[in-house]
Amino acid sequence: MPLRVVATVTLAFVLVAGALLDTVHGQAGEYKIGVLEPLTGPLAGEGKRHLEGYEIVRDMINERGGVMGKKLVFAVADAPDPTAAASEANRLITREGVRIITGTFSSRLCGAASEAAARHNVIYWETSCVDPRFNKRGLTNVFRTEIDGxxxxxxxxxxxxxxxxxxxxxxxxxxxxxxxxxxxxxxxxxxxxxxxxxxxxxxxxxxxxxxxxxxxxxxxxxxxxxxxxxxxxxxxxxxxxxxxxxxxxxxxxxxxxxxxxxxxxxxxxxxxxxxxxxxxxxxxxxxxxxPGPGFRLEALRPEGQRIEREFREAVQKRTGSYPFGAHQLAGGGLWLLKVVLDKAKSDDLDKFRDAVMSLDLPVGSVINGWGVKFAENGQNANERVQxxxxxxxxxxxxxxxxxxxxxxxxxxxxxxxxxxxx
Amino acid sequence: MDPARRLGPAQIDVVAQLGVSTVLLGGIYALVSVGLTLIFGIMRVVNFAHGEFLMLGMYVAFWAYTLLALDPYVVLFVSIPLFFGIGVLTYVLVMRGVIHASHNVQIFTTVGLSTALQNAALVAWTGDYRTVRPWHSAVVIRALGMAFNLSQVVAFAIAVALTLVLFAFMKWTHTGRVMRATAQDHDAATLMGIDTDKVYRLTFAIGIACVGAAGVLVSPLYAAYPTAGLQFVLLAYVVVVLGGLGDMLGAMLGSLIVAAVEVVGSYFFGVAWKEVFYFVLFIAVLVLRPAGLFGQRGAETLGV
Missing domain, CATH: 3.40.50.2300 (Response regulator)
Structure with a gap:
């Protein structure tokens, strides 16, 4: 075989492989998830801070390659009360076509929103509500990163x-x-x-x-x-x-x-x-x-120290202050979603669920010094959520x-x- | 036995403190209710946006304190004419159009106004809880085993003064007589040459000036946030019904009764019961004495 042919084939192969790799790292396309927060009404102050936490960590995720090779983007909806939470969850699913919804700050809202998601078999990723009943309804599509009440x-x-x-x-x-x-x-x-x-x-x-x-x-x-x-x-x-x-x-x-x-x-x-x-x-x-001021980064595992430091710097850059609880819950929760999607490489509920259940990270591994071990009911173990x-x-x-x-x-x-x- | 229920010599302090709490809390309720009873009594309009004007008063005090370092008691003098003007404006732009409409239309209008004001405040000032901390909010007067917060004592004194002034105004001035006449028979008043539109405008403006002042006075005691008015407005309706529509002294007494029910009920049975108690009282008054505890028999249907 002439040397020229070998060279051409090799070159072509390198180019194709490079293009493929580029697709993975260059985030060809966007991946949209739904974000439900109370942005008007009596809970708006906290709701807006949660959204800010999500946005900060979304940007961190995109700087690191996005999710499933795509750029992570939000379809944001306002949920001032339980009725709006349910109807907006429906709208995000049917109109925006999202397969994953995250939110909602309040124990008043997470129940209604997640039930709407369950009817469409859409993944519901709660980062902040603490109502103990949330994970006791036999729903297989709901997960909560924060501890319960x-x-x-x-x-x-x-x-x-x-x-x-x-x-x-x-x-x-x-x-x-x-x-x-x-x-x-x-x-x-x-x-x-x-x-x-x-x-x-x-x-x-x-x-x-x-x-x-x-x-x-x-x-x-x-x-x-x-x-x-x-x-x-x-x-x-x-x-x-x-x-x-x-x-x-x-x-x-x-x-x-x-x-x-x-x-x-x-x-x-x-x-x-x-x-x-x-x-x-x-x-x-x-x-x-x-964790608030005085928190010792050295007490975390090396990977936890790194991500916690980067998170605090990102919050500091955006808000000029130490993260508030709302930033920490929303941000920490969204980061765990990325960890799961990296593993599942799919938003298919069964594959996603398998990936969630297989995670086993000790305390000190991720943002807020948390660890991860989900139970079958979709609740992150209270003793891991330090x-x-x-x-x-x-x-x-x-x-x-x-x-x-x-x-x-x-x-x-x-x-x-x-x-x-x- | 539950020590809270054992009444002995050691409990005299407690009884005295509960009495003081009743009077001071009653003063706050009277402040909020007196403007409502005026508007309700003279215009027969159920103003569901009353609490939102209270909220606006609290924000006025907050911003004056934060931006200009003005004490709420100084702001009070500015807020009365300011809210009088807001009252005139609200009447001309909103209430005049529905004053002769059915009660349903009036309710829709004022509920709409209430929601609009809440959300305007949310957009303008976010949902944060804003507090004013003038020197007097931290001053506690202690006497005979009781404790009084100075801001609360002042609020009570002004509530009493405001009630008496309004009572005297309604009873002994010509304008007051004209207002009462309009309330009693709108058509006859018109035939006697009374400009009822002017009377309603004045009534609404005075009512809003009162609640604006109340907002400024409670600002050292309660946080300002867009839905702060809801905390008090339901209570104000109970007070107005207890006292009789348009009856200033009735509103004062009604406030003290509601406060007493709340304080005593909370102490002996638990605070979760307080709304049960005063709404049972509310329903009982509506059934047994529809004109209110101190109102004239038959007054409840006047002009409706």
Whole structure:
């Protein structure tokens, strides 16, 4: 065979292979997923922050080759209430033709949206709602990267029993605990799981349990008067953004003294609005969240350190600040979707599901220091979705627990007089 | 026994504090309700956008405090004429067109206005919770084992003053008499040469000025956000029905009753029960005394 022919064939082969490789890395075409968030209505503030988190991580993903060889793009829809969440999920599927939907921030929305997706056999990838019922409906198309509300309760009681009690010089079963909570599925989910674990596993003494509606609470003084007489060591309060500052301000006015207040989630005490509303009067409150300032990157596995650092830098570049909880939930969740799609190489539900179930990453492997191990019901294991206790210290929520993950230490234990927390 | 229910000498402090809480919370409710009872009583218009004007008042206080460092009590003097003007404008642009229409049309109109204002606030100022922290919001007065928040005491004092001024205005001034006459019989008032359009415009403007002032006064106590008005508006309806339509002193007493039901019910039975209690009261009043606890018999159907 003449040398020229061999050379031509080789050259042709190299060109074709190069073109093929180029297709993979050059993102020929786009891959569209649906993003549902409340962008108007009462939840809009948080919803917009979640969308920002998605956009930041979408750009990170596209810089690294996209998903399934294509550029990842969003079809964004507004879901201010459960009805809109369901109808917009339908529209994304039937009009936009998406095979994967992600969202939705709120426990009020994720149930309705995911059921609509289930009717079309479309993958529903929830990154932030915590309603424990979400994964208990026998749906094979729903997955959740964030822990459920029972996980919040589990971590809160873990912190109270193993960190606070010894520092009060009390045994867990000597602790008196008062539960206060708003009455949505979020508040109830967290509170009921915390109550159960506090009582059954640690024998803590529950002295009060009060639910209220955050849309109509205007005065906590009767509750505070009652709590003062019951004299709890710990107040476990799951609140929203208008009621948490009201309780804290009135507790101070009434000089209600207790040893610690523990909350969970990015609303209420966990929201930056709380710090703005109270300034240094916020000092001492605990909120279970994603990692905040003080978080030690070195405590993560090498691959987790790398991606967490890149994520923080991307958020810093876009917003000029440390990631908020909303960025961390949405961003961390979307990154896991990429990890799954890299493995499944398909949005076919069966192949996708197999890829989800085969993932087994220890804590510290991905954004937020999370690990991954999904159960058959589509829930990422609560113990892999590592959560952290943050504390308000002089205008900032800083990471204080577990101590191996942070350079900061919890202060004001027990909380002293109201004017001594400086 | 539940220690909260044991009443002994040690509990006297608690009873006193519950009393103080009732009075101060009642003051807030009265502030919000007094403008509503005026509009409801004279114009017979159910203004579902009332809470949104409260929300606008809170935002006015927030922006004045944040941008100009003005104390809400200074802003109060500006906000009264400002909201009077907003009231006139709303009447001319929106309410005048539906004032003689059926109640259904009025309800659709004001609910529409309410939703439009909420979403305008959302677009303009986002859904963030905004708080004003003037020096007096952190001042606590302690006396005889009770605690009073200074901003709340001031809000209560102004609520009482506003109620008395409006009461006197309605009872003893010529304009007040004209307004009452229009409420009692619109047609006869017109025949007597009363310009009812002018009366309605004035009524609506005063009502909105009151709720705008209320928004400014509650701003140190509650966060401002686009749907902040909903927190209070349902309660304001209970108060207005309890007190009797258009009855200023009735609104004050109604506010205190609603606050007492809420505070005492929350202490003894749990805060989850509070809405059950005052809506049972609301229904009972509607069934047994439709003119309100203090209203004139038959007044509920006047002019409808």
């Amino acid at each position: 029972t996980g919040f309760g589990w971590y809160n009681v873990e912190f109270i029993a193993k960190h606070l009690a010894p520092r009060f010089n009390l045994k867990p079963n000597q602790l008196k605990i008062a539960f206060l909570s708003e009455d949505s599925s979020y508040g109830q989910g967290v509170t009921e799981s915390a109550r159960q674990r506090a009582k059954q596993e640690f024998g803590m003494q529950e002295v009060a349990m009060e639910y209220y509606s955050f849309t109509s609470i205007n005065d906590f003084t009767p509750i505070i008067a009652k709590f003062k007489q019951l004299n709890p060591d710990v107040v476990h309060h799951i609140g929203y953004t208008n009621d948490a500052p009201l309780f804290w301000r009135q507790a101070r006015e009434q000089n209600f003294l207790f040893k610690a207040l523990v909350h969970a989630g990015a609303t209420g005490y966990g929201s930056s609005d709380f710090g703005r509303a109270l300034g240094n009067d916020a000092n001492g409150v605990f909120a279970l969240l994603e 959560h952290y206790m943050l504390q308000w210290q002089n205008g900032q929520l800083v990471t204080v627990w577990p101590e191996e993950f942070t350079t900061n230490r919890a202060k004001w234990i027990p909380l002293g007089a109201w004017d001594q927390r400086k």
